[in-house]
Each structure stands twice: as structure tokens, then as C-alpha cells.
Amino acid sequence: MSWFIGTAATLTSFAGIAGLFYRWQMSSPKQRGLRRLGWALLIISAGLWIWAQPVEFGVTFALVVPALLAWLVIMVKAPPRREARPSSPERLGFRWPAPAALGKHIALFILTVPFAGLVGILLSFTFTDWLPWEAVNRLVMGVFLTPVIWGAASYWLTADTRLWRPLAALTLSGLLAALYLFL
Numbered sequence: 001m002s003w004f005i006g007t008a009a010t011l012t013s014f015a016g017i018a019g020l021f022y023r024w025q026m027s028s029p030k031q032r033g034l035r036r037l038g039w040a041l042l043i044i045s046a047g048l049w050i051w052a053q054p055v056e057f058g059v060t061f062a063l064v065v066p067a068l069l070a071w072l073v074i075m076v077k078a079p080p081r082r083e084a085r086p087s088s089p090e091r092l093g094f095r096w097p098a099p100a101a102l103g104k105h106i107a108l109f110i111l112t113v114p115f116a117g118l119v120g121i122l123l124s125f126t127f128t129d130w131l132p133w134e135a136v137n138r139l140v141m142g143v144f145l146t147p148v149i150w151g152a153a154s155y156w157l158t159a160d161t162r163l164w165r166p167l168a169a170l171t172l173s174g175l176l177a178a179l180y181l182f183l
Helices: 002-025 033-052 055-077 099-129 135-159 164-182
Strands: none
Touching: 002 033, 002 055, 033 055, 099 135, 099 164, 135 164
């Protein structure tokens, strides 16, 4: 029985993705029914996936299968690629960057990789220490949270025009987290 429901969910997902794709390809903005039908079919397919499988697998299939089907539709409908003409690239010799730029980028690398990583570790384990969970669950949460904080800190360090703002905030928060954890 579940194979029948799974097949129906796959076909419903495919019909929903095809409806959304063909609505996207239309030039007339008045055709809203096809878009609504596509989304409705995707919602129905999610319900069918959850009915056919346990909930955690059903939700996963409801998210992954339409994405894979969308890539399949795009791959089939894509225009053929033209062969690129061979070009002779201009030969440039290797040039060392200016010393000031090299120093700036080395410092930025040190700040975004080891420094932001250390702050991410300290902050995530400080946060998870406050959770009322068992030690193993807190450790797993800390492992999952560390790259998120590390990435956000690295992004802030590289995106801000004034380096002192993220540097000051990360230094202060890292010191406070270290004091909490080690004292």
C-alpha cells in the first residue's frame, strides 16, 4: 500500500513542479490558476509522503523529491548549449600583491578562521551550558551551533566596513564566554 501512496506522491510532486515551471515560462500575468494548482499539488504530495512513510521520512521526501524533480524539469527543458569558440587567453605573469594588501588579507584570514572559530566554540558551549538537557544532548547542540556562529562571525568580520566593531564585539563576547566557562 505504501508503494502506491509513494508513487502517487511522486507523480503529484512532478505535476506540481511542472505546473509551477510552465506558469513561470508563460508571458501572460493573468494565468494565476496554474501557479495555485502547482502549489496545491505540492502540498497534497507532502501529505501523501507523510501518509506513506513515517513523519520524519515523509517530510524529508516532501522537501527533497520536488527539488530533484525541479532539476529534472529544468535539465530537460534547457536549451542546448552552444559550443564555445576556442579563445586564446591573454598570458599574464604572476604578480605579487602589494605588501599592505597582503598584510591586510593575512590579518583578515587570521581573524575570520581561528579567531572567529574560537569565539564560535566558546559562545556555543556557553549557550548550551544554560540548556536544561543531558550532557550528551548539550554537546551535540554545541557541535551543530558552532559552525553557525563561526560563519556569522566570519561574515560580519569580512562584510563590515569598520573592522573595529565586529572585532570589539567578538573579543568582548569571547572573553565573557571564556570567563563563564573556565572560572
